[in-house]
Amino acid sequence: MKIVVCIKQVPETTNVKINEQTKNIDRRGLGGVINSYDLNALQTALEIRKKVGGEVITLTMGPDDFAVSLQETLALGADKGVLLSDRAFAGADTLATGYVLGEAIEKMSDVDLVLVGQQSVDADTGQVGPIIAELLQVSQVTYAEKIEARSNELLINRKLDNVEQNITAKLPLLVTVTDKINQPQYTNIVEIAKSFDKPITTWHARDLNLEDSRVGQAGSPTIVRSISEPVEVTKINTRLSDDPVTAAKELVLALKQKNILTEEA
Amino acid sequence: MTVLKENWIFAENDLQKNNPVTYQLITKMKQISHDPVVVILIEEIDAKLENELSEYGPDKIITIKDNDLADGDDLEITNALANLIDQKGTPNTLIFPATVVGRSIAPRLQARLRTGLTADCLDLKFEDDLLVQTKPSYGDNIMCEIVIPNHRPQMVTARPNVFSSEKKINPNLKIESISDLQWKKDDQLVIESHVLPVKTTKDIKQAKRVVALGRGSKTEPAINVANDLKNKLHATIGVTRPLTDLDEFNIDDQIGQSGQTIAPDLLVNLGISGAVQYTSGISNAKIIVSANTDANAQIFKYSDYFFVGNATEFAKALEAIL
Ligand SMILES: Cc1cc2nc3c(=O)[nH]c(=O)nc-3n(C[C@H](O)[C@H](O)[C@H](O)COP(=O)(O)OP(=O)(O)OC[C@H]3O[C@@H](n4cnc5c(N)ncnc54)[C@H](O)[C@@H]3O)c2cc1C
Ligand SMILES: Nc1ncnc2c1ncn2[C@@H]1O[C@H](COP(=O)(O)O)[C@@H](O)[C@H]1O
Numbered sequence: 001m002k003i004v005v006c007i008k009q010v011p012e013t014t015n016v017k018i019n020e021q022t023k024n025i026d027r028r029g030l031g032g033v034i035n036s037y038d039l040n041a042l043q044t045a046l047e048i049r050k051k052v053g054g055e056v057i058t059l060t061m062g063p064d065d066f067a068v069s070l071q072e073t074l075a076l077g078a079d080k081g082v083l084l085s086d087r088a089f090a091g092a093d094t095l096a097t098g099y100v101l102g103e104a105i106e107k108m109s110d111v112d113l114v115l116v117g118q119q120s121v122d123a124d125t126g127q128v129g130p131i132i133a134e135l136l137q138v139s140q141v142t143y144a145e146k147i148e149a150r151s152n153e154l155l156i157n158r159k160l161d162n163v164e165q166n167i168t169a170k171l172p173l174l175v176t177v178t179d180k181i182n183q184p185q186y187t188n189i190v191e192i193a194k195s196f197d198k199p200i201t202t203w204h205a206r207d208l209n210l211e212d213s214r215v216g217q218a219g220s221p222t223i224v225r226s227i228s229e230p231v232e233v234t235k236i237n238t239r240l241s242d243d244p245v246t247a248a249k250e251l252v253l254a255l256k257q258k259n260i261l262t263e264e265a
Numbered sequence: 266m267t268v269l270k271e272n273w274i275f276a277e278n279d280l281q282k283n284n285p286v287t288y289q290l291i292t293k294m295k296q297i298s299h300d301p302v303v304v305i306l307i308e309e310i311d312a313k314l315e316n317e318l319s320e321y322g323p324d325k326i327i328t329i330k331d332n333d334l335a336d337g338d339d340l341e342i343t344n345a346l347a348n349l350i351d352q353k354g355t356p357n358t359l360i361f362p363a364t365v366v367g368r369s370i371a372p373r374l375q376a377r378l379r380t381g382l383t384a385d386c387l388d389l390k391f392e393d394d395l396l397v398q399t400k401p402s403y404g405d406n407i408m409c410e411i412v413i414p415n416h417r418p419q420m421v422t423a424r425p426n427v428f429s430s431e432k433k434i435n436p437n438l439k440i441e442s443i444s445d446l447q448w449k450k451d452d453q454l455v456i457e458s459h460v461l462p463v464k465t466t467k468d469i470k471q472a473k474r475v476v477a478l479g480r481g482s483k484t485e486p487a488i489n490v491a492n493d494l495k496n497k498l499h500a501t502i503g504v505t506r507p508l509t510d511l512d513e514f515n516i517d518d519q520i521g522q523s524g525q526t527i528a529p530d531l532l533v534n535l536g537i538s539g540a541v542q543y544t545s546g547i548s549n550a551k552i553i554v555s556a557n558t559d560a561n562a563q564i565f566k567y568s569d570y571f572f573v574g575n576a577t578e579f580a581k582a583l584e585a586i587l
Contacts, residue, residue, distance in 0.1 A: 014404040015541075025407060098376060124402050125384035127372035130339065134376035139340050139453035142369040159461070160365050162279050168455040221381030221416040227409050230401070230545075235553070237565055240572045247572045248582035251554060254570065260531050260552055261587075 001054035001149070001171070003045045004105050005078065006116040006128070007038040009062055009069045014121055018229055025227065034069045037117025039076075039184040041177045045115050046077045046185075048149040055079050057108065061089060061100050067200055074195035075187040081198070082108075086205040091217030094123070098131030100215055103208045105136060113154070114174040118143055126176065133174035141167055142176045267354040268417045270394075272298050275346075275361045275370070276306040276318060280460060283314050285471065286362040288430035290423060291321040295433070297390055300357065301325060305349070307342065309335045315440055322433035326440045334446075338454050343373045345448035350378070352446075356418045358396050363422035371422050381413035382420040387427050396421070405522055405545040426470055426528045427549060469518060474500035475529045475550070476580075477520055479543075480507040481536020481557060487577045488513075491535055494580045497587040503527065505543050521546035533583075535576035539564030556580070 009032040019026040034042075045056045058073040060066045061084040070081030084104055092100065105111050114136070119126035126142075133140035146157035156167045156175065169175075205215065213219060238254075240247035255261040272294045277284040287304065294302045301324035308314050310330045318326055327349075334345055350356070355378075361367035363385040375382035387408070388399035396419045398411045413419040469475060476495045478488065495502050503520045520527055522542040528549035535556055537543060544567050547553065555568040556576035565571040572579045 011403075014406055016403050016406055018407070025403075093381070094372065095376065095379070095381065122403055124400075124404070125372075126368050127375070127382060127384055130369060130372035131376040133340075134343070134373045139338065139451055140369070140373065141454065142339065143365050158365075160279060161284065162461055164459045164461050166457045166459070170453045173453065221379075221413050222383060222411050223414060225397075225410045225412055227402075227407055230405065230408050235567065235569055237568055238570050240570055242572075242574055244572070244574060244578040244582040245585075247574075247579060248586055251570055251572075251583065252586055255531070255552065258552065 001048060001052050001112045002108075002110055003048060003054060003056050003113045003115060004108065004111050005038065005042045005045045005056060005058050005073070006101055006114065006132070007042065007058050007060050007069060007073060008035045008117075008120045009033070009060065009066045010035045010120055010122045018227060023227070032065070032069065034072060035117050035120045037119060037121070037177065037179055040179050040181050041115040041117050042073055042076060042078065043182045043184045044147055044177055045113075047182065048113070048147070051149050052151050054112075057082060059101060059104060060084065061092075061097060061104075064202075067202075070200050071195060072187075074198040074200070075192045076185070077187075077191065079198060081200040083200060083202045084208075085202055088205045088212070088216050091220060092215065093220035093222045094125055094127040094131060095221060096215055096217075096219035098128045099135060099219060100208065100210065101128065102132045102135030103210055104203060105132065107203075107208060112171040112173075114138075116174070116176050118176050118178050129174060129176040136172070136174065138172045138174055139169065140174045140176075141169055144175050144177045145180045147175065147177075147181065269354045269356050270300045271303050271356045272300055272358045272360065273303050273305055273356040273418070274323070275359070275367065276304050276314070277362050277364055277366050278306070278308065278314055279366075281309070281312055281314070283317055284362065284364065284425075285430065286364065286425040287318060288321045289425065289428040290360055290362065291318070291323050292430045292433075293389065293423070293428040294360065295322055303327060303356070305329070305346070307331065307334050307337075307345070310444075319438055319440070320432045320434070321430060322435040322438070324435060324437060324439070326438070328440065328442045329446050330442060330444050331446065334448060336456070336458070337448075338451055338456060339369045339373055340451040341448060342370050343377055344451075345446055346370075346374055347377050348446060348448055357394055359418035359420045361420070361422045363424045367422045371420060375420050378418070380416040380418060380420055382422070383411045383413070384422050386421045386423045389421065389423065395419075401545075404542070406541065424526065426526045429528065469501050469503050469520070469527055470525050472501035472527065472529050474498050474531045475503045475520075475527055476500045476533045476535065477503040477505070477537060478508055478535050479505040479537030481538075482576050483508060483511070483536070487536070490577050490580045490584065494533070494584040497584050498531070498533075500531070500533075505537055533580075534564055534568070535580055537564050538562055539567060
């Protein structure tokens with residue numbers, strides 16, 4: 001089975017602040033790590049390869065330093081990495097990102113399965129997967145919690161609000177995975193050493209069959225007008241008495257005045 | 266491309282029941298827009314989900330009655346909605362709930378229509394025809410204001426239980442039933458759906474009153490007192506993440522970023538510190554009461570009333586006078 005795993009490099013913590021001067025997110029001193037859900041996607045791919053054989057290719061679009069993350073996927077067991085890097089890709093929203101990733105997968109030809117994370121922890125959208133599926137014109141299964149591979153189909157388990165689904169899916173297919181699907185494994189010295197013999201290829205815009213108007217900022221319908229930190233709730237914080245019985249009485253009185261305790265809920 | 270001065274809302278339903286998020290989206294869109302609010306409902310031929318939807322005052326409900334499509338996969342529903350837009354025209358806005366279903370279909374349709382989509386919105390407002398969308402990023406640590414100036418429809422998914430629903434009869438409601446919408450079938454997937462066992466506890470997302478337990482109330486006596494208080498208040502128990510280690514609680518009971526967003530009239534926090542991952546799930550609670558031994562606990566900032574001291578003693582005293 002020829003499997004592509006899309007991985008994104010994200011800041012190591014989501015606990016970020018806005019820089020007063022630049023009005024942008026302060027990423028000073030923040031390292032990059034592989035989006036955690038993408039490690040679940042990679043682990044899924046490795047398990048499928050173990051069962052039915054084939055090849056696992058990791059793919060990322062981003063600046064050149066994302067190659068570090070690709071290298072890490074090779075140490076974890078992927079066969080090769082592809083980096084999509086070009087100035088023209090800068091400023092891409094989910095649509096433009098999905099477009100470039102989709103074209104790269106098209107170029108790889110005969111891909112059976114595309115695996116992506118359920119969402120990236122910085123953008124928090126979960127859109128890139130379904131966008132790629134649409135561009136490739138393949139079926140999709142999102143938020144997979146369990147996958148069992150057969151030679152030419154997958155048995156997938158997922159949950160909606162009140163419904164559990166067991167899906168038998170033919171290939172080609174795109175699947176987005178949750179963090180319930182597996183426990184990503186660690187690598188070891190031997191695998192790290194081996195990984196340096198595995199290839200990482202870089203493709204620029206000219207290597208792909210792209211329409212200029214669909215990449216980067218030009219291809220992004222959404223515009224971020226401003227960013228801010230969540231407004232602090234301005235509540236009047238009333239401290240109750242330190243004696244629990246008195247405090248309870250004060251509270252009940254206040255809630256009755258606010259009509260909170262009058263009717264049975 | 267004809268752009269309709271209309272707001273379309275995709276009605277989510279499962280098990281032949283409307284998901285209440287649709288009511289919330291109708292109320293919100295009616296509040297912020299002068300243009301008609303149109304609900305797109307896909308349902309089985311003999312279902313009547315439009316009846317309950319109409320109580321929330323949309324201007325129009327388009328019901329697509331089709332047994333196969335009602336069970337359709339993401340690709341099939343995308344195919345059908347794209348055809349509907351081909352037939353009717355492009356709405357100015359197209360809103361989905363930010364549920365598993367909405368978050369799966371919306372981006373696929375977005376790519377088909379080559380327009381913009383903003384995920385998981387917490388607020389929406391209009392500037393003329395432009396929908397201004399507030400979206401959290403970095404695990405709710407950053408808020409972004411996003412617009413889609415040059416493409417239509419302006420698509421968003423909006424988080425459940427952020428907007429409150431209000432019943433309101435619209436005397437001008439029109440219901441249009443479509444039974445012959447064409448859509449391309451997807452033969453790649455065979456889906457078997459099972460209804461999950463009905464949760465014995467009351468659904469915390471819908472609860473009017475919630476008693477929430479944190480690590481400071483993780484002992485058996487503390488949980489027992491909280492249960493007594495819950496019964497007196499006719500409330501539902503919720504927990505912070507550390508409590509999900511216990512057998513009696515799981516992710517459905519967990520409040521917060523990786524759990525549930527709640528919107529009760531009354532929330533009582535017992536022994537909870539107020540980490541951002543927790544408080545992001547309670548910002549729609551009306552009255553918040555918190556008890557904590559730490560006078561500097563973060564949670565007090567979010568509370569209307571707070572008690573500094575042992576949470577179990579406070580809960581016991583409160584239970585006794587209710
Ligand atoms: C990606 C991510 C997602 C997360 N998602 C969630 C989520 O969805 N929901 C969630 O809840 N957490 C979530 N967390 C964890 C979160 O960061 C906090 O660790 C958690 O909310 C803390 O729970 P707590 O307040 O119960 O415990 P603590 O922070 O340990 O606080 C316990 C409090 O109890 C007080 N206390 C102790 N004894 C008593 C007593 N006898 N009476 C009164 N007060 C007492 C203490 O003063 C303290 O303030 C997430 C974390 C991450 C990294
Ligand atoms: N720049 C990118 N390069 C490769 N994969 C990506 C990129 N952005 C997003 N993805 C994939 O799409 C998933 C969902 O991301 P998002 O839509 O940004 O929440 C991620 O878990 C990745 O698998």
